[in-house]
Amino acid sequence: MTINDLRSVLTGRVLLPGDEGFDQASKAWNLTVSQPVAAVVEAADVPDVSALVRYARRTGRTVATQPTGHGASGDVDGLILLRTGLLNEVEVRAEERVVRVGAGAKWAQILAATGPLGLTGLAGSAPGVGVTGYTLGGGVGWFSRKYGFASDSVRAFDIVDAEGEPARVTAESDPELFWALRGGGGDFAVVTALELDLYPVPSLYGGRVVWPEHRTREVYDAFLEITADAPRELSVWINRLQLPGGPPMVTLDMAYLGETAEATALLARIDKIGDALSDSRGIVPIADLGGITAEPTDPVPSITRAELLTSLDDDAVDLLLAKPVAPVINVQIRHLGGALADPDPAAGASGVLPEPYLLGLVGVGLPHTTDATHAKQADVVADLESYVSGRKPYTVLAPGESAAQAFSSITLARLQQIKQARDPRNVLRANYPVLG
Ligand SMILES: Cc1cc2nc3c(=O)[nH]c(=O)nc-3n(C[C@H](O)[C@H](O)[C@H](O)COP(=O)(O)OP(=O)(O)OC[C@H]3O[C@@H](n4cnc5c(N)ncnc54)[C@H](O)[C@@H]3O)c2cc1C
Numbered sequence: 001m002t003i004n005d006l007r008s009v010l011t012g013r014v015l016l017p018g019d020e021g022f023d024q025a026s027k028a029w030n031l032t033v034s035q036p037v038a039a040v041v042e043a044a045d046v047p048d049v050s051a052l053v054r055y056a057r058r059t060g061r062t063v064a065t066q067p068t069g070h071g072a073s074g075d076v077d078g079l080i081l082l083r084t085g086l087l088n089e090v091e092v093r094a095e096e097r098v099v100r101v102g103a104g105a106k107w108a109q110i111l112a113a114t115g116p117l118g119l120t121g122l123a124g125s126a127p128g129v130g131v132t133g134y135t136l137g138g139g140v141g142w143f144s145r146k147y148g149f150a151s152d153s154v155r156a157f158d159i160v161d162a163e164g165e166p167a168r169v170t171a172e173s174d175p176e177l178f179w180a181l182r183g184g185g186g187d188f189a190v191v192t193a194l195e196l197d198l199y200p201v202p203s204l205y206g207g208r209v210v211w212p213e214h215r216t217r218e219v220y221d222a223f224l225e226i227t228a229d230a231p232r233e234l235s236v237w238i239n240r241l242q243l244p245g246g247p248p249m250v251t252l253d254m255a256y257l258g259e260t261a262e263a264t265a266l267l268a269r270i271d272k273i274g275d276a277l278s279d280s281r282g283i284v285p286i287a288d289l290g291g292i293t294a295e296p297t298d299p300v301p302s303i304t305r306a307e308l309l310t311s312l313d314d315d316a317v318d319l320l321l322a323k324p325v326a327p328v329i330n331v332q333i334r335h336l337g338g339a340l341a342d343p344d345p346a347a348g349a350s351g352v353l354p355e356p357y358l359l360g361l362v363g364v365g366l367p368h369t370t371d372a373t374h375a376k377q378a379d380v381v382a383d384l385e386s387y388v389s390g391r392k393p394y395t396v397l398a399p400g401e402s403a404a405q406a407f408s409s410i411t412l413a414r415l416q417q418i419k420q421a422r423d424p425r426n427v428l429r430a431n432y433p434v435l436g
Contacts, residue, residue, distance in 0.1 A: 001055065003039045003080070009051045012044035012086065026081055028072030031301040032365035033399055035072060037064070037081040044086055046158075046166055046192045052082060053190060054164035057427045064429045065190050067104045067130035069299075071137070073399045073431040084132070087192060094119060097198040098155060103132045103191050108290065110196075115286030119198040122150040124395075127290040128297045132191050133431075137395035138183040138350035140358070142206075142255040142289065143199065145338030146232040149350040151182035153197040159189035162423035166192070171346070180418045182348020184411075185394055185403065186430040187419050205263035206255035206292050207281035213248040215275055216240065220317045222269045223252060223333070227312075227356075232338040233257040234266055237293075239332045242325035244364065249277070253293050255284070301365040305377040306396035308355035308389040309333070319383045327372045331380065332360040349411055355389050360396070394432065403432040 007014045015022040016039050025040040038061070043049045056063045065082040066072065087102035090109045094117045099110055108127035114120055124134060124141035139150030147153065157169040157178070169189075171178050180188050211219055223238045230236065237253040252270060256263035260283060267281075284292065309316070312333065325331055340353040361380055363373030381388055394406040404412055415434040426435075 012042040015040040029069040033074040042083045050164040126295040148339040155195040158193040183350030206284045210277045216250045227335040237334045303363040303365040309357040328363040330362040334358040
């Protein structure tokens with residue numbers, strides 16, 4: 001059976017190089033990443049997924065599943081790219097505080113469905129990101145200080161295993177696979193649906209305040225002060241921005257799970273900083289969560305690098321501010337901690353995240369900016385060497401990095417054992433495979 005013959009056994013579309021629509025269908029969200037795959041399959045249903053995996057197993061091919069391509073690494077040469085976008089149902093069971101989502105659903109769909117019910121899932125900053133890839137990799141978002149990794153809010157996975165068999169995976173039915181799927185990435189099975197815990201949102205206050213460059217030090221001082229003893233309901237992120245063609249700026253992004261009066265008291269320090277260019281703070285409907293940072297929704301050519309920081313103090317801020325932002329466009333620091341740092345014996349492969357801050361360096365990946373952007377990112381990381389822990393959350397790995405940078409050696413060895421037991425023929429391949 002050739003790839004072409006797949007068309008006769010699948011309901012969904014099969015696109016081969018040269019077919020109309022292939023180039024578009026095989027694109028990563030990050031336009032710097034090329035995906036020279038052998039075929040793209042758009043599964044119409046779970047039997048399609050099973051049929052594809054059985055075909056790959058029989059013919060020695062490998063399947064890379066990718067709902068949106070936000071996490072594409074480019075490590076897909078000659079593979080079959082499985083698109084799950086059509087499996088995008090969202091069913092909220094409000095009384096149980098659970099949402100069941102198909103593998104192709106995006107966070108925007110969950111937030112739109114749960115927000116009016118006063119509930120939320122543990123979304124990140126960009127609602128266009130896929131629920132499945134984000135959650136399989138751990139998923140660190142606005143509410144993680146309060147409720148931990150998104151992966152630890154999974155109640156059940158529906159999967160198709162590496163033999164093509166559908167199964168339901170819970171803590172009781174298959175504890176080992178359930179552990180691996182909660183943070184270990186997409187190497188172990190094709191997920192077809194997930195059931196996630198939802199959390200109450202009495203009220204959500206948040207927004208972004210923007211200041212001109214000359215206020216940068218004061219804004220960093222406020223960030224250090226607020227994050228030093230912030231309650232778990234409050235998340236604050238700082239951005240030093242140098243957008244192409246624009247003036248340098250500094251911003252604070254924030255979200256508080258609770259009443260406005262509590263939030264404004266906690267954030268009063270910010271009001272003492274003058275000259276704000278804009279201030280979008282106010283009550284945020286859950287469906288508008290992505291509006292806080294307003295990250296790009298359309299595909300972009302980006303070069304990112306993230307590092308976990310073991311601490312952040314005045315000396316680290318001196319180092320950060322000693323040099324200009326350019327040629328990167330954003331130096332971001334997200335406050336972590338809270339529930340992410342709590343030991344949890346029931347946690348999945350994401351484990352515990354003790355580092356209190358996440359540094360993100362975002363650049364534009366055009367031919368004339370790429371080398372300088374990589375060099376600048378390396379320079380910032382070298383300057384902060386004594387603060388950089390050396391590992392990073394799986395979801396923020398970037399092309400050229402590996403799963404070994406996200407896990408302790410014990411966790412990686414356990415994930416590798418599970419991979420070898422569940423998929424010895426390497427029928428399935430994650431964007432950052434645990435076997436390297
Ligand atoms: C603009 C932007 C903002 C982001 N913000 C955050 C954030 O706030 N917090 C955070 O933690 N991360 C964030 N990320 C990173 C993001 O979580 C990862 O890139 C994640 O992998 C994206 O998942 P996806 O399904 O959309 O992407 P895809 O690239 O489509 O999938 C990523 C990987 O997930 C696995 N996978 C996906 N679906 C399946 C499936 N059905 N079965 C098996 N494996 C599967 C595969 O290994 C796949 O390669 C952000 C990324 C971007 C580009």
